[in-house]
Amino acid sequence: MASYVQTSQAETLAPPTERYTLLGWVYKHLLSPWYNLVLTLVGGLLLYAIFKPALTWAFTGARWAVIPANLNLLMRGQYPAEEAWRLWAVIFLLALAGGYNWGVWSKTVGPALITAFAIPWLLMLVPWFSWGTRLNLLIVEAVGLVGYALGRITPKQRSQWAVYAFLAYLLAMLLLLRGLQEGHPTLPMVPTRLWGGLLLSLLLAFFGIVFSFPLGVLLALGRTAERMPAIQTISVLYIEFIRGVPLISLLFMSQVMLQLFLPEDFPQIDHMLRALAAITLFSAAYTAENVRGGLQSIPKGQYEAAASVGLNGYQTMRLIILPQALRAVIPVLVGQFIGLFKDTSLVALVGLFDLLGIARVILANPDWLGTQREVYVFIAFLYWIFSYLMSYSSRRVEEALGVGKF
């Protein structure tokens, strides 16, 4: 007797496919209808007109020898060559701490740290690095993996260790970079005036971000604290004053004018520290405004809900409001931090040898007169690598945290 129920499974059909060949793709996207054809032709001609001279110059006319000859200056400025191992140690430790954080927080900040590990691979492609440098970069990757493994075996309830590791790293880094005192057998002091090149740019950006973020959050809380008019006024005055002056004027004040205001026998303040203070104070005001935007986006119901379960003001902020507010402003904050990284190039104008400053110095070397294009293209490439990876990793973090998805 025939059954109404089919006993055997029906044959599974492959989903209908649009058969895409390369030619088909080209035809569909570039050549039809007629106006796309015209656009393709015009675009192609434009690209040709732009890239032909650029590539011709890059491969035939450019004197790229200026880069390898001055690579040490570009990377670490006047930092003594015999102490260069300390810089590598700093990078190894960074990889270890970064890998550890990646292992512990693999769900949230992990994706961002994965992209950070792309940097050494990218840098290995720079044709002027020696094999020793490439080997060191490889060690960076290996150390990072070790850190990752350590992070994975750390029990979940010990995840605050990742934060301690990061703080310990900050101390170790400063100790290694600066050294102990003049003439110490293993760690002689390297005064900050010798720090330069990419090293200085990255340090200014790194510490600028690390210091300005908490300061900015506090300022944002201060500005929104309507029950405390004095604090609110101070925060508003600070934010509006800093946002009303250009960064370069703050830098000039700190580098040039500061010494005139101080008492006569006041010790000279370190130049790098002055620049860092100016950058931090400047960036904090902008961070505050961004965070305030996030705070305002939190509906009143959240405060009321927090109060109804018996949280006090501090707990409300820490557990309910700030996590949501900060998550909402990640893209803006990262944009601002990328801006801060690029703004560090302004310190070149007050006599510090950051990446841009050292480039200008190299151009003054009589042996390399007239190589400004080569040098500027190279440092632009370095700035681009770091800026792009910052923005890319922020996008990964946003995805992991589900920003924009409710």
Place this chain on the structure above:
Amino acid sequence: MMRGPRLYIAGLVAAMVIGMIIAACAGAAPTPVGSEEVAAPAPQQETKSTLDIVRERDKLICVGNANLPGFGFLDEQGNFSGFDVDFCRAVAAAIFGDPDKVEIRPTTAKERFTVLQSGEGDVLFRNTTWTMSRDTDLGLNFGPTTFYDGQGIMVRKDSGIQTLEDLNGASICVQTGTTTELNLADQMAARGIPYEPVVFETADEVTTAYEEGRCDAWTTDKSGLVSRQTVLKNPADHVILDVTLSKEPLGPAVRHGDDQWFDLVNWVVYATFLAEEHGITSENVDTFMDSKDPNIRKLLGLEGEFCAKVGLENDCFYNVIKMVGNYEEIYNRNLGPDTIFNLPRGLNSLYTDGGLLYAPPIR
């Protein structure tokens, strides 16, 4: 409202933390991580002379330039080098007997005087033109000119231009905001020659524009013209006109108020002139130690106590010559025939060779 007072307390804590951070930014500054503890050089100090401050610090801080080819730049090993830098080293050699005890504080054209006035630097060697307003208004004393420069004009050889009058109606590339631009306008107005200025922000842009044919001529200090000519595609196709548009005496400067320090810097520079005058170089200086010429004996500290008059040891000028060299050596090392500049001595020759270098005698 239960959260009222608690929020208030939280805010208070936040404010205290802000206050502490701000205080830390200001207060922690004197003992920063990564700072170099430098003894305080203070402006216009009556009690301590500049020389004492320099000695206490155990190094000279020289306000310099890191961006001028031939005069001040970093070599590939990261050491400062150049004409102005060599004079800084000469002063350090005179004071410490060690030309390396000098720290160059690189400055921009705008901040150089402030850095000197504020006491952050001890002496300024930064291709600085000695002008009356700088000498008086800024409270500076200018030492002997180490380099006589002057503004010149470069044209293409095939243009046939030979004098300023030939530039009638020509376009001239010039750097904006410099005295160069003003000098050009003054000189052309004085002669009633119409011309078209094409201004750019940096020297690199000016030379690029000139090379691409956007202007018939370009102008800057003659030393700059010579150094840039060497990197044009065909240096031989270009020529620098004989005419000089301005006087640019470049030399050291110190703050008002410490005449002994001023004398010290002056006589270190003069010592390099005198050494060249007597044919004493860093290589042959030791052969002069048994010289009978009283002028040479005084210069080398074998007779009289002249270095003591500026507060130094008796061999101060000997050290300058031995460790840095005489004027000719300094010049040739940085700007002379063996460098890409190959800059003729011109006004920067000894007075005996028709130049302007004339040092008073040591007596």
